[in-house]
Amino acid sequence: MDIRLIRPEECEELARITVSAYRDLHFGQPLGPYEEQLRDVEGRRRDSEVYVALDEGVLLGGVTFVPDRERRMSEFHDPDGCGIRMLAVDPALQGRGAGRALVERCLRRGAELGRARVILHSAPAMTLAQAMYLRMGFVRAPGLDEYVEEGRDGDPPLHLKAFTKEI
DSSP: OOEEEEOOOGHHHHHHHHHHHHTTTTOOOTTHHHHHHHHOOOHHHSSSSSEEEEEETTEEEOOOOOOOOEEEEEEOOOTTTEEEEEEEEEEGGGSSSSHHHHHHHHHHHHHHTTEEEEEEETTTTTTTHHHHHHHHHOOOOOOOOEEOOOOTTTTEEEEEEEEEEOO
C-alpha cells in the first residue's frame, strides 16, 4: 500500500469516496451542508496536507492532516497540537488497513514537525474508527469535545468526541 500526498487530479475521486464513506455511516442519507465541506478536497489540500492510500493504483481513501492550529481546517486550539480530519476509506474497499495506514502517516508527519500530540474528533456513528483509534493508543479527551449545530430546527447539536495521542 502506498501512502502519499494527494495529486490535484485525484481530488474529485477522493471527494466521491469521502462523501460515500460518510453517507454510509448515515444509512446512505445526504449530509446537508457538511457534504460540501467533505467534497472540498482541493480546499483542504491548499490549507493543510491531504494524504491518500493507494493499492496497485486504486485510490482506497484519504485523510486531511492539519499541521497546526492556525489552519482553517483546525478544530483545536493547542499550540503544540496537530490534527486529523475527514478520514475516509471507500466503503467497498474497507478492511485492507488503509485507514490505519493513513492515521500512522499523520502520526509520523506530526512527529516530523515536532508537534506534541495529534487531536481528532469523531462522530457517534464512527464506532469502528473510534475502536481503531483506541487500539492505536489514542485516548478520549472529553474536555476537547465539540458540539456542532447541524442546521435542522429542533435537532440537538452533533456531539463530536475528541481523541488525542501524544507523539
